Amino acid sequence: MRTTLAVLVVLAVASGAAAGPLDAPGADKAVVCSACHGPGGQSPSNVMPILAGMPSWYLKKAVQDYAAGRRPSPEMEPYAKQVLQLGVDEIAAYFSGQTRQPAAVRPDAAAVERGRAAAAQCVVCHAASGKGDPGKGIPDITGQPQGYLQSQMLLFKADRRSPGDESLKALKAFFRQIADEQIVDLAAYYSSLR
Ligand code: HEC
Numbered sequence: 001m002r003t004t005l006a007v008l009v010v011l012a013v014a015s016g017a018a019a020g021p022l023d024a025p026g027a028d029k030a031v032v033c034s035a036c037h038g039p040g041g042q043s044p045s046n047v048m049p050i051l052a053g054m055p056s057w058y059l060k061k062a063v064q065d066y067a068a069g070r071r072p073s074p075e076m077e078p079y080a081k082q083v084l085q086l087g088v089d090e091i092a093a094y095f096s097g098q099t100r101q102p103a104a105v106r107p108d109a110a111a112v113e114r115g116r117a118a119a120a121q122c123v124v125c126h127a128a129s130g131k132g133d134p135g136k137g138i139p140d141i142t143g144q145p146q147g148y149l150q151s152q153m154l155l156f157k158a159d160r161r162s163p164g165d166e167s168l169k170a171l172k173a174f175f176r177q178i179a180d181e182q183i184v185d186l187a188a189y190y191s192s193l194r
């Protein structure tokens with residue numbers, strides 16, 4: 001993993017001189033992320049989160065949580081540590097400056113409608129728009145791939161995302177009383193929002 005990363009970083013730095021999208025500050029440092037998160041952070045996968053258009057404050061928090069092992073992820077932990085060394089501010093600025101394309105996999109229309117009704121429970125924190133509230137540490141969950149949103153809700157429910165984090169205790173208790181089928185519908189709805 002580390003050797004691959006080193007090679008990718010060298011490639012990234014070498015290609016930094018090229019014209020085009022790699023001109024933006026932080027772009028060369030972000031090339032390494034494209035292996036999983038897609039070019040420019042536009043993940044084409046149903047399970048990998050889209051980084052394009054992600055607000056800087058939230059990308060930074062996620063990276064710090066992964067690097068510290070608070071949010072356990074064998075895939076992300078080594079890269080998160082690397083990001084902190086490379087300069088998280090520049091990488092966060094690069095991704096927040098990219099215009100997000102809609103998730104590649106379109107959710108089922110009936111699931112979206114059921115999810116829309118169920119989402120009344122989420123509005124108090126994520127707002128009617130789904131765009132969250134940076135002041136309260138609540139992320140924008142719109143337009144992410146359905147599979148990714150679903151996996152994170154199930155991780156909260158099982159206390160496997162940021163286990164033992166006191167500030168998320170109420171959120172996890174809340175998810176425990178939502179049926180898995182409804183979590184699928186909620187993920188479809190938020191994935192469909194722009
Ligand atoms: C080997 C594949 C891989 C690479 C390379 C990778 N990531 Fe990730 N990333 C993942 C996976 C898998 C997840 C979801 C983990 C989870 O369940 O929390 C993730 C999640 C994230 C999240 C959290 C998104 C959210 O909505 O909470 C951020 C931020 C992130 N990655 C940033 C980066 C950055 C920046 C880079 C490049 C330095 C990078 N990743 C490279 C696999 C990767």
Ligand code: HEC
Nearest residue numbers: 119121122124125126137138139141149152153162171186
């Ligand atoms: C009490 C406030 C609160 C409520 C209610 C709430 N959330 Fe959240 N949600 C949060 C916070 C805070 C986070 C970020 C946690 C972190 O920083 O790790 C979050 C994160 C998420 C994430 C992960 C986003 C990502 O990029 O990884 C998803 C998905 C999500 N919420 C969906 C929902 C849905 C759907 C509902 C309604 C069923 C809901 N939430 C209700 C506060 C809330």
